[in-house]
Amino acid sequence: MNAPQASRRRERGLDLVKWLALLSMAIDHLRFLIPDHPLLAWSFVPGRLAFPLFCLALAVNLARSRPGVFGRSEQRYIGALLLFAVLSEPAHDLMLGNAHKLNILITLALGWGVAWCANTLQRGPLLLAGLMLAGAGWLSANLTYGMLGVLLPTLCLLALQRGGPWPALATLVVLLANLTPRLGAALLAGQPRDWLIAASCLAALPLGFWLLRTPLAERLRVPPVGRWAYFFYPLHMLAIAAAAWLLRMP
Known part of the structure; x- marks a missing residue:
């Protein structure tokens, strides 16, 4: 499968x-409105699409x-990831109710760095990629999706x-990254x-690859996802945390 050509399609x-x-991520986070609610717990199912699709979007940008x-x-790309990773951590901790796991942008930033370095096939960047992977291994217990999540963009x-x-291996890694003992x-x-x-988990990347390479009808208008998506990440978590607090009030 070749990288898609830069075109309107x-x-x-x-x-x-x-x-x-973005949609699957927002649906996934609805379960934090009322933890252990039997219906909202099902939002975890479509939520497994979000991270692999973000990794795929990141990889498409690197392939360009x-x-x-x-x-x-x-x-700008890595700067935005790092900036909003820091800005989003308080909202992430409020929504989850703990600080045991770092927010997903930290995993994506590390993943972008490793993928960019690996793509150069040069000694210096490859050494830097090794150092970042060593750091990811050290932080693995606190990283969302752990070391496998850092490797997924590559x-x-x-x-x-x-x-x-490689597509099959990437798809398998998505499943393994989600495969907790429970x-x-x-x-x-x-x-x-x-x-x-x-x-x-197994459907996420095949669906993403299909969307990238399938011709779309010219009349189909797809609004662009711009830099506003970075702001959406912490703001939607703050909104869910605030709504959850209101729902707990007597």
Whole structure:
């Protein structure tokens, strides 16, 4: 599978990937409105689409760039990820009710760095990628999706550029990144909801690749996902945390 060519069709496909990632993330976070609510707990199922689709969107942007170039576009991209990773952490902790896991933008920022370095195939950046992976390994227990989540953007980039076994490997890594002991035990027990969770994990990247390469009808208008999406991340978590607090009031 080759990287999609820069065109209007590709841009709309990429925006569809981003919209689906944002929507599935927002649905996933609804479960924090009333923790342990039996109906809201099902929002976890479509929520498994979000992270892999964000990684795929990140990889598409990297595939556009010349390997080894760290120009204004790349600086803005990683700068925005790092800035909003810091700004979003308080909202993330409020929504979750704890600070044991760092927000997803930290995983994505590390993943972008590793993917950019790996794409250069140069000694210096590859050494930097190794250092970032060592740091990710040290922080693995606190990173959302852990070390596998940091590696996923690189695997998505390889899937776009080289095809072959890489799309299947990236898809398998999505499942493994979500495979907690609880989920593994529930799958062995044949729990329907947990089998749907696994299916959602396995479907995320194939769906994203399909959206990127499938021609869209010219009349289909897809609103662009711009920089406002960075603001949406902390603001929607603050809104959910505030709504959850109001729902707990007597």
